[in-house]
Amino acid sequence: MREGKIGVAILGLGTVGTGVAEILSQNRALIFRRSGMDLELKRVLVKDPSKKRDIELQQEIYANEYRTILEDPQIQIVVELMGDLHPAKEYIIEALKAKKAVVTANKAVLANFGSELLEVARQNSVPLYYEASVAGGIPLIAPLTESLVGNNISSVMGIINGTTNYILTKMSKEGKAFNDVLQEAQALGYAEADPSADVDGLDAAHKLAILVALAFDDHIDLKDIYCEGIRSIDTMDIRFARDFGYTIKLLAIGKKTNAGIEARVHPTLIPVNHPLASVNDVFNAVFVKSQEVGELMFYGRGAGRYPTASAVIGDIVAVAKIMAGTGKALPRKFGSAKTLPITESSGSFYIRLMVEDRPGVLGDVAAILGRNGVSVASVIQEGRAQDQVPLVFVTHEVKQGALASSLKTISQLTCVHEIANVIRVEKGD
Amino acid sequence: MREGKIGVAILGLGTVGTGVAEILSQNRALIFRRSGMDLELKRVLVKDPSKKRDIELQQEIYANEYRTILEDPQIQIVVELMGDLHPAKEYIIEALKAKKAVVTANKAVLANFGSELLEVARQNSVPLYYEASVAGGIPLIAPLTESLVGNNISSVMGIINGTTNYILTKMSKEGKAFNDVLQEAQALGYAEADPSADVDGLDAAHKLAILVALAFDDHIDLKDIYCEGIRSIDTMDIRFARDFGYTIKLLAIGKKTNAGIEARVHPTLIPVNHPLASVNDVFNAVFVKSQEVGELMFYGRGAGRYPTASAVIGDIVAVAKIMAGTGKALPRKFGSAKTLPITESSGSFYIRLMVEDRPGVLGDVAAILGRNGVSVASVIQEGRAQDQVPLVFVTHEVKQGALASSLKTISQLTCVHEIANVIRVEKGD
Numbered sequence: 001m002r003e004g005k006i007g008v009a010i011l012g013l014g015t016v017g018t019g020v021a022e023i024l025s026q027n028r029a030l031i032f033r034r035s036g037m038d039l040e041l042k043r044v045l046v047k048d049p050s051k052k053r054d055i056e057l058q059q060e061i062y063a064n065e066y067r068t069i070l071e072d073p074q075i076q077i078v079v080e081l082m083g084d085l086h087p088a089k090e091y092i093i094e095a096l097k098a099k100k101a102v103v104t105a106n107k108a109v110l111a112n113f114g115s116e117l118l119e120v121a122r123q124n125s126v127p128l129y130y131e132a133s134v135a136g137g138i139p140l141i142a143p144l145t146e147s148l149v150g151n152n153i154s155s156v157m158g159i160i161n162g163t164t165n166y167i168l169t170k171m172s173k174e175g176k177a178f179n180d181v182l183q184e185a186q187a188l189g190y191a192e193a194d195p196s197a198d199v200d201g202l203d204a205a206h207k208l209a210i211l212v213a214l215a216f217d218d219h220i221d222l223k224d225i226y227c228e229g230i231r232s233i234d235t236m237d238i239r240f241a242r243d244f245g246y247t248i249k250l251l252a253i254g255k256k257t258n259a260g261i262e263a264r265v266h267p268t269l270i271p272v273n274h275p276l277a278s279v280n281d282v283f284n285a286v287f288v289k290s291q292e293v294g295e296l297m298f299y300g301r302g303a304g305r306y307p308t309a310s311a312v313i314g315d316i317v318a319v320a321k322i323m324a325g326t327g328k329a330l331p332r333k334f335g336s337a338k339t340l341p342i343t344e345s346s347g348s349f350y351i352r353l354m355v356e357d358r359p360g361v362l363g364d365v366a367a368i369l370g371r372n373g374v375s376v377a378s379v380i381q382e383g384r385a386q387d388q389v390p391l392v393f394v395t396h397e398v399k400q401g402a403l404a405s406s407l408k409t410i411s412q413l414t415c416v417h418e419i420a421n422v423i424r425v426e427k428g429d
Numbered sequence: 430m431r432e433g434k435i436g437v438a439i440l441g442l443g444t445v446g447t448g449v450a451e452i453l454s455q456n457r458a459l460i461f462r463r464s465g466m467d468l469e470l471k472r473v474l475v476k477d478p479s480k481k482r483d484i485e486l487q488q489e490i491y492a493n494e495y496r497t498i499l500e501d502p503q504i505q506i507v508v509e510l511m512g513d514l515h516p517a518k519e520y521i522i523e524a525l526k527a528k529k530a531v532v533t534a535n536k537a538v539l540a541n542f543g544s545e546l547l548e549v550a551r552q553n554s555v556p557l558y559y560e561a562s563v564a565g566g567i568p569l570i571a572p573l574t575e576s577l578v579g580n581n582i583s584s585v586m587g588i589i590n591g592t593t594n595y596i597l598t599k600m601s602k603e604g605k606a607f608n609d610v611l612q613e614a615q616a617l618g619y620a621e622a623d624p625s626a627d628v629d630g631l632d633a634a635h636k637l638a639i640l641v642a643l644a645f646d647d648h649i650d651l652k653d654i655y656c657e658g659i660r661s662i663d664t665m666d667i668r669f670a671r672d673f674g675y676t677i678k679l680l681a682i683g684k685k686t687n688a689g690i691e692a693r694v695h696p697t698l699i700p701v702n703h704p705l706a707s708v709n710d711v712f713n714a715v716f717v718k719s720q721e722v723g724e725l726m727f728y729g730r731g732a733g734r735y736p737t738a739s740a741v742i743g744d745i746v747a748v749a750k751i752m753a754g755t756g757k758a759l760p761r762k763f764g765s766a767k768t769l770p771i772t773e774s775s776g777s778f779y780i781r782l783m784v785e786d787r788p789g790v791l792g793d794v795a796a797i798l799g800r801n802g803v804s805v806a807s808v809i810q811e812g813r814a815q816d817q818v819p820l821v822f823v824t825h826e827v828k829q830g831a832l833a834s835s836l837k838t839i840s841q842l843t844c845v846h847e848i849a850n851v852i853r854v855e856k857g858d
Binding site for chain 2: 023024027030031033034035131137138139142143145146147148149150151152217273275277278279280283285290291292293294295296297298299300301304306307309310311313314317318325
């Protein structure tokens with residue numbers, strides 16, 4: 001091999017780090033033939049070099065002091081795969097200041113400090129790439145930033161958390177309750193012992209913060225993302241949704257409106273024939289709409305050793321080309337946008353009330369909705385001869401704030417036992 | 430604006446050319462902000478500069494002699510959007526020899542002369558990009574070549590012809606016959622007056638030739654692609670396919686096998702829950718499998734002014750960065766692979782016979798299949814008390830050659846009136 005020989009260091013040899021090290025070694029000739037880049041793994045930073053691992057590396061490749069990597073002039077690319085915020089953030093900054101390109105898969109670091117890190121990269125004229133941070137192996141960031149560079153993107157809607165999609169798929173297909181499926185998912189390793197980052201939507205919110213910046217050229221603050229998880233979804237809701245022609249998915253949604261950027265993560269009813277509706281199990285997908293290209297969807301595996309490593313490798317080759325060339329293609333600048341409060345965002349809603357089983361209840365509820373300007377698209381009344389029965393609506397377009405006040409009034413009716421669930425509907429138009 | 434000012438010329442101002450010219454002018458500041466590239470449309474080559482058009486350009490932008498563009502040192506990128514083989518091929522070669530980068534959307538030129546054109550680009554150290562040539566606005570070539578650079582791709586399966594997908598979707602949803610839907614599609618402008626390039630699969634074969642080279646690093650000869658269109662699909666086949674749990678799509682399939690590369694375009698049964706099954710109307714999608722990243726799908730609009738222009742603009746920015754930099758990222762070299770004869774390719778098949786309505790027919794047919802090593806996965810026998818009735822099978826995996834010989838024997842049975850249809854099944858595994 002010749003031309004473009006580039007030294008690479010990996011920080012962290014966990015699931016993804018091991019995958020990257022394997023592909024770098026096994027596919028080195030393939031990558032060189034395709035790209036002209038000869039990538040050599042020079043160093044791997046680990047806490048304990050003597051630990052038994054899935055991969056066999058020569059002993060001299062291990063480093064347990066970061067300085068060894070920072071001071072090695074033959075290392076031009078640092079690949080951060082440690083996870084967590086610290087010291088990942090500091091290590092990325094030190095690498096950039098040492099004029100080394102950085103590739104990371106760390107969504108938390110980017111969602112929290114992306115703006116700062118990209119600025120350090122610009123100041124030091126080195127690239128910082130992060131394809132693997134959103135939707136794992138799916139090529140998404142490169143297409144959004146490069147292929148769609150001429151597009152005015154109006155919305156992104158993603159199934160970007162595999163754990164919750166697995167749980168909702170199982171609940172939907174097998175009629176099992178949330179808690180039962182969660183336990184199964186934990187047993188299979190699809191959910192963590194503490195599942196809250198996934199099931200409460202925080203993981204998806206991190207990724208949405210990154211997606212929104214790329215789609216709309218504006219950083220938003222993680223805390224401005226409205227975030228609602230899937231714990232409240234009952235199998236009954238899944239069944240009623242199906243009766244209305246919908247599937248329930250946890251969507252991360254970014255929309256550009258005249259009033260500001262909407263950024264929200266919540267369970268959502270989507271029509272069964274929408275391309276996102278058939279994204280099942282642990283698969284991820286991101287649906288993008290723009291004025292120019294119309295609708296696009298990117299589908300694939302959002303996690304896992306080799307899918308994530310595939311995205312990291314793509315980034316390594318891209319930054320290697322830049323390091324071998326002129327140092328062009330630096331991170332672009334983002335603005336910072338106003339995020340629209342969730343009460344101002346409009347949409348259609350699925351509402352399940354548990355009500356007294358007597359005539360007139362529907363009329364009482366409908367009257368309140370009507371007085372608040374909430375128009376009903378369809379209704380299901382089910383059961384009879386039970387203590388309480390479900391009364392289920394789908395509304396037309398309404399502001400979330402207006403809906404909230406009518407629901408408050410409805411909750412005070414004596415015939416209404418409970419507002420059991422309120423879930424967003426996205427028609428995909 | 431400053432840095433990276435790049436002059437662009439467009440050859441041809443048809444549907445796509447107009448879209449590219451519009452986006453270049455309307456989104457010039459947006460593109461500059463994102464990429465640092467200031468793209469100036471310097472010239473447009475048209476036959477008749479005085480013709481009334483959808484777009485208003487200053488009169489001095491029009492050129493009617495190609496020499497004007499070739500000899501202009503301020504033009505660094507030539508965008509070929511004329512279509513057809515000649516003089517598109519010659520114009521591309523002349524631009525490359527004049528050290529200008531070329532962007533083209535011309536699938537026919539690439540499928541026929543891709544190898545030669547890429548070699549000219551390499552010799553002249555200028556890029557030749559062609560994202561829009563396959564699947565219109567869907568980012569596909571950049572993800573395949575760059576994001577997936579570290580992947581061993583094993584198969585690509587695409588719905589890459591919008592006309593046939595529109596026809597099959599209509600036949601499927603409305604139960605209408607092929608000819609009726611074709612006429613509707615022609616009236617709506619979704620199908621040409623002479624529809625053969627679309628409905629007989631040739632358009633898809635052109636795009637498959639390009640996809641196969643990118644996925645497997647090997648050029649294949651257009652004439653080695655097995656090509657079968659959708660004229661033979663009866664609404665009855667769509668109905669039986671549904672009974673078996675399948676949808677019928679025109680797929681372009683490339684697979685890497687130990688024996689060689691399979692490249693074929695034909696109607697295909699795919700399971701209704703496969704992501705490709707819900708790609709409807711004029712939408713395109715390409716499903717990719719690799720050892721590393723697993724399954725991916727890219728979905729979007731395969732044609733139209735702005736979707737196609739979006740892809741062309743993405744390419745223009747990418748080559749502009751290269752022209753502004755060092756001239757790295759030249760076209761990679763492809764090998765040339767053995768294409769597997771279609772008779773050697775294995776698969777599962779849907780077979781519809783029209784047979785005499787009497788007992789024993791199934792036994793006779795099954796016996797012949799059994800003797801030829803063709804194993805049956807499921808059978809539907811329908812109707813009774815008619816002159817002839819359908820007898821429908823889905824087979825297990827079998828070589829197409831072995832199936833053909835058993836069908837030949839079956840066709841000689843007096844109780845078999847007709848082998849009405851034989852369609853491939855792809856289980857997506």
